[in-house]
Amino acid sequence: MIRLAIVGAGLMGEDHARIVAQNLPMGKLQVICDMDRSRAQSVADATGAADVSIEPQAVIGRSDVDAVIVASPDFTHAPLTKACIAAGKPVLCEKPLSQSSVECLDVIKTEQSVGKQYVMVGFMRRYDQSYVEMREALTSGRLGRALMMHNFHRNVETPAADFTAAMAITNSAPHEFDVVRHVLGTEFTSVTAHQPRRSDDRVAPVVMVVETEDGQLVTIEINNNAAYGYDVRAELVGEAGSVTMNNVAYTRTDIKLESRTRYDADWRGRYHEAYVRQNREFLRFAETSVFPEIASNAWDGYCASAVAEAGARALTTGTKQTVEIISKPELYDRPKEAAT
Numbered sequence: 001m002i003r004l005a006i007v008g009a010g011l012m013g014e015d016h017a018r019i020v021a022q023n024l025p026m027g028k029l030q031v032i033c034d035m036d037r038s039r040a041q042s043v044a045d046a047t048g049a050a051d052v053s054i055e056p057q058a059v060i061g062r063s064d065v066d067a068v069i070v071a072s073p074d075f076t077h078a079p080l081t082k083a084c085i086a087a088g089k090p091v092l093c094e095k096p097l098s099q100s101s102v103e104c105l106d107v108i109k110t111e112q113s114v115g116k117q118y119v120m121v122g123f124m125r126r127y128d129q130s131y132v133e134m135r136e137a138l139t140s141g142r143l144g145r146a147l148m149m150h151n152f153h154r155n156v157e158t159p160a161a162d163f164t165a166a167m168a169i170t171n172s173a174p175h176e177f178d179v180v181r182h183v184l185g186t187e188f189t190s191v192t193a194h195q196p197r198r199s200d201d202r203v204a205p206v207v208m209v210v211e212t213e214d215g216q217l218v219t220i221e222i223n224n225n226a227a228y229g230y231d232v233r234a235e236l237v238g239e240a241g242s243v244t245m246n247n248v249a250y251t252r253t254d255i256k257l258e259s260r261t262r263y264d265a266d267w268r269g270r271y272h273e274a275y276v277r278q279n280r281e282f283l284r285f286a287e288t289s290v291f292p293e294i295a296s297n298a299w300d301g302y303c304a305s306a307v308a309e310a311g312a313r314a315l316t317t318g319t320k321q322t323v324e325i326i327s328k329p330e331l332y333d334r335p336k337e338a339a340t
């Protein structure tokens with residue numbers, strides 16, 4: 001039994017707590033921590049967590065806490081993750097590890113200094129069955145060499161009034177940056193970013209074209225104001241065929257010459273199964289110290305931030321930007337599986 005602390009009791013902290021309470025009997029919710037005690041208490045009441053706190057650093061150090069899920073605001077992710085490494089506690093940090101690649105490198109250095117991996121980054125799409133099957137089509141060789149991957153990522157509306165086009169790249173697109181690197185088994189080399197014009201002052205879609213070191217082209221559309229529903233799609237094109245993600249809906253209703261399927265309002269329903277799989281792997285990692293084969297690690301968190309920074313520069317300058325990444329530290333070496 002792994003005794004878990006969840007730091008941050010907002011939308012994602014609450015979702016993680018529910019997933020552990022309802023789906024993962026090998027985890028015990030020990031502490032829910034939030035700067036707002038009443039918010040922590042209401043999540044604890046709903047999920048049966050043993051205790052609440054408003055002190056994240058103290059929680060990380062508690063002897064009755066074996067592992068930590070960090071779901072607090074983005075700017076706290078790296079410092080709290082470093083505190084977990086220092087305390088020798090496995091940590092599942094919500095994405096992004098940091099919006100700054102320099103800060104991600106700081107986390108990497110902290111892990112290198114202890115010579116062991118403690119950090120899983122919450123890029124849950126790696127566990128989504130659609131991407132699992134795309135990756136498998138490549139690694140098995142069935143699809144031939146990968147040529148392109150097209151991605152659409154649409155939200156109903158921006159989460160906050162001050163959400164900008166740059167944030168579409170640094171906050172939403174990291175999911176695509178991570179999962180595309182994972183599916184293709186390669187690194188990005190350059191990015192361009194473009195925007196159509198809207199008729200109002202809402203954030204317009206951002207369309208990126210990203211090149212990989214293996215010569216593939218990746219298109220990514222982020223539309224944070226798509227209005228109609230939460231909609232993520234992708235198509236992986238290889239030399240021998242293509243794999244397209246189906247919309248996930250349990251039913252279709254056909255009435256009065258019309259056919260309807262539903263969209264989720266946000267990602268929690270669409271990726272529920274992926275979150276459950278990810279969190280199960282995290283608990284196993286906490287129990288066995290064996291880093292899960294497909295999980296995102298601190299290096300992956302760094303790569304996602306480095307591409308996002310290049311993407312944001314591409315948008316501001318209107319020019320193609322090189323993705324600068326350092327060479328991968330040995331600690332993060334994994335066998336390269338994708339067929340070339």
Ligand code: ISE
Nearest residue numbers: 095153154155171172175267
């Ligand atoms: C948002 O930033 C997220 O973090 C969610 O995981 C993602 O699915 C959503 O579409 C993003 O906008």
